[in-house]
Amino acid sequence: MKYKKLILVVGILLSIPLIMFLVWIVYPKTKFVLAIVDKTVLDKDAQEHVSLSWILNYEKYAKTSEKRYQADHDYYGFFPEDKNHYSLKGLERFSEQQLDQLSIDADAVYFTDTYGVYTNEWYTERKKADQNAVIYGGLSKQDLVLLNLMKKKHKLIISEFNTIGSPTKLENRLQFEKLFAMRWTGWTARYFSSLDTSKNSELPRWLIKNYENTHQKKWKFKRSGIAFVNEAAAVVILEDTTHLTQPIPSIETSITGQSKYNLPASIKYPFWFDVIVPDTLINHAVSKFKIATNLAGQEELKRFGIPQNFPAVLEHDAPDYRFFYFSGDFCDNPVSIKSSYFKGIRFLDFLFYNRSDAMDRSAFFWTFYRPMLTEILKESK
Template sequence: MILLIPVWMWTAWLITPKKKLVVAIVDKTEISRQGQEHVSLTWVLNQERYTKTSSKPYHVSQDYFGFFPQQGEQFRVKGLERFTPAQLDQLSNDCKAAYYTDTYGVFSNEWFSHKNVTERSGLVYGGMSKEDIALLQLMKDKHKTIITEFNTIGSPTAPEIRQQFEQMFGLKWTGWIGRYFESLDTTTNKELPQWLVGNYLKQHNNQWSFKNGGVAFVNDKDEIEILEAGTHLNEAVPHIITGIKGQTLYQLPSSIKYSFWFDVVQPDSSINQVIAQFRIDANDAGMKLLKARNIPAMFPAVTQHTGKDYKFYYFSADFCDNPVGMGSSYFRGISFFKFLFYDSSNPMERKSFFWNYYRPLMTTILDELYREQ
């Protein structure tokens, strides 16, 4: 009987009616064919039976605008940069929503073999373009839904494009980004970015005494600040704290750990509403470092504008980049078995974030979008 459960779940998914919902997905940071930077979105679209036409489902390796890996070191760029103003206007008519999952791009050390991925290098393709921002303006003018997340407006996006985005949506990037590292010990953690360590040493008298985990902050001037567990942090891993509205509306947990990249933004409260915040649990020593750099200990994680004029969401982290496979999206009710897919005691795992935060958040947003179209 138990062995038949997967068959029933797959059958239930298969007989669920398809629902056409056209979403323009932009991903400029795809270095595999697995759609890693937008796979979480495609998973939700497929699980909920949303299709790009009346019958064709979304394919994670095909249905987006951006960077497309090919065999070997070959690639194709199929971004919005090739669109004329008339084509962008048509796209904004056809789409119910636009989701910019990542415009950071692809750099030469990531793409070409025999390169050190912990070092910085030249840009192959990336950054928000004038065509990207033009589509967002069209979507806003036509009262459509716009979803964006880190990294949409950070480096390597040009300052003038970033400023257009900030003015368009009432949200300003402070210049700071950050990430949790399980170990800051350079002798054991070989994945620590060399540019991060090198710049910190230059700015702090060539001193690097960190051994524990912690949070590294970097700004657009390459200034580095590091908060170490025990020394500066009561709790090493940043947490996303969601208010009552977010918990009720999107079925989100009040608190969840987040161990990947994030940015620090300042929304205009007269335009946008913050429904969830990052919390850096700093002690007195940590608060002193944050204050000196003008970095808040709590800052927006989910910002939204849900007026009748347009809908806008900004997720201040790599929300859509989670290590999930598309296979599980073909089983109705799979979320009842989500505990089988992750070990929440591991501070670095991100699957629990997908199952407990991103999935319910995007399921609700897409459901509202479909019902309102």
């Protein structure tokens, strides 16, 4: 009798994934034309926008009435091919008429990454000491034309971290800032679990060199902390205990944002983000980055003009157009596209991440990015 019960339980457990997959199969497709721009694709896994592809596949959004999105080719940007070979299929090849047609056809546009691809990343035989030149990247004039057209047509526009950072030209950045009533301060930042050069071999050499040039003193940090990097190569370090009461930056979400987008009140975010300043008459912050400084940390930020709190999710939600700017590298998470074929798997998300590990990007996907973007797309649909 015990063996029969055990077999029954095992059978039920094994049937759950099959049922979830069959439900996903019969779930109806919804046509939703999303123009995805990704200029930083180093392999066919398309890591920089795979989180977006996961959501599109899970929710059964389709680019036509029948064809679903595929992460490796349904985007505009850099396309890796065989070793050291690539093709460029960005908006730069579009005429004004083609861009206008795209703005008519597309329900929304999402700029997931414009940082681009560089020689030291792409050509594996090159030495790291060689000049690291950009192969392709930056927000282009054609990108701006499409953004302007989408805004005029009252469409959904999403962009995120580094959309207007290097290697985007200054004139293009200024146009973007004017178009969407926000300003990049020139600062980007991220958390490092150890600032000790003897323990953390992954600390960038340029970070240490630029800090020493900025402050005219040696790098002597030993604990964890946050590195702020300016486009002019200035570096500011906030070290745990010395400058910080909590070393890992957090994203704090308003009560309205929690309710509207199913977001947690607070979540740690130890990855790259940029510091932006919005026009609060036009945009509002759904979520904000919070740097937990002590008095010494406050003084250090103030000395370099860096705000202590700034938007993590910026929103313009009005009849004229919908706009979101994600200040972090939100779309880059290590999720498997295979799991998106199982309807209801979001209720088992705890199986896919370590809740106590702030460095687990999968946790950020399941608890913040997935619920937020799902709601944004549903509203637009």
